[in-house]
Amino acid sequence: MRVFPEQPPSVRTFTLPGSTDPAMVFLHGLGSAGVPAFGAIAADIAFEGRERVLPDLLGFGFSDRPHDIGYSLDDHAAAVAGLLDQRNLTSVDLVGHSLGGSIATVLAYRRPDLVGRLIVLEPNLLPWDGTASVEIARQSESEFVDTGVAELIVDADPEWASTLRVADPVALHRTAVGLCVGPEPTIRSMLESATGPRVFVYGDRTGPPSREAELISxxxxxxxxxxxxxxxxxxxxxxxxxxxxxxxL
Structure with missing residues (x-):
């Protein structure tokens, strides 16, 4: 896993305080941010009393957006790991959606001390396993920054467009490329071999994951x-x- 310098880029977070361990950590999807993606879920009365941490991934929301990193899934996982280490949080309940689910899986695999239970909502399991990320990654970085991001915002639904507008275009493109290329081993392999309780969640309009029986086994x-x-x-x-x-619970 990547190790950042002594003064790493800052991952901004919104935290709902609580005293009941373990903390819940929510990782948003591509082009989104912590509160827009998970604010209503994290604030639900069902989780009252739990510490709930909603980071903006590097390059998104209010977090720093350095251009000297590649924004691979390992880069993002290392940044989240640094945040958890800084806050002395271990064995967290980690929830991630889409890109955030892939990053959460990398973190659980690379740093099992930080993750107790892992819940992933339709993560990208294999290279080039996506829609928006593939559309972005098939463009060159300069092409996407010059024209692609503006076209993406125009075509996006209003809620996603609102967070895309504040995402850094370079970070967005590099993250999409990192998501499409994926780490070694694959996210699917990491999910299957990670320790601790793991839950894969899908929407019924999307359908179950491919080779569902293998995940269950x-x-x-x-x-x-x-x-x-x-x-x-x-x-x-x-x-x-x-x-x-x-x-x-």
Whole structure:
């Protein structure tokens, strides 16, 4: 895992305070930010009393956006690990959506001391396993920065467009490339071999993951959220809360 310099770029967070261990940490998807993605879920009364940490990944939201890193999944996982180490948080309940689910899986695999239970909401499991990320990564960095990001914002739904506008275009492109290329081993292999409880959540409009039986045989619980597509936190927030309650409480 990448090790940042003595003064690493800052990962900004919104925290709902609590005293009940372990903390809950939520990682947002590509082009999003912590509070827009998970604020309503984290603030639900079901989790009252728990410390809930909602970072903005590097390059997104209010976090720093350095241009001297590659924004690979390992870079993002290392930045989150640094945040948890700084706060002396271990064995957290880690929840990640899409890109955030892939990063969460890398973190659980590389730093199992930091992650107790892992819940991933439709993460990218294999290289080039995505839609928006593939569209972005197939452009050159300069092409995306010059014209691609503006076109992406125009075509995006209003909620996603609002967070895309404040994302750094270079970080967004490099993150998409890192997500498409993926780490070694693959996210799927990491998820299957990671220690600790693991839950894969999918929306019923998306459908179950490929080779679902293999995930289950590796000890991964697979759970469906009704009336939801990929962005299930917006489609059916009550359903997502119920899944998290069952997994974490």
């Amino acid at each position: 590796a000890g991964v619980e697979v759970v469906r959220v009704a009336d939801a597509g990929h962005v299930m936190m917006a489609d059916n927030p009550a359903g997502v809360v119920e899944v998290l309650r069952a997994a974490l």
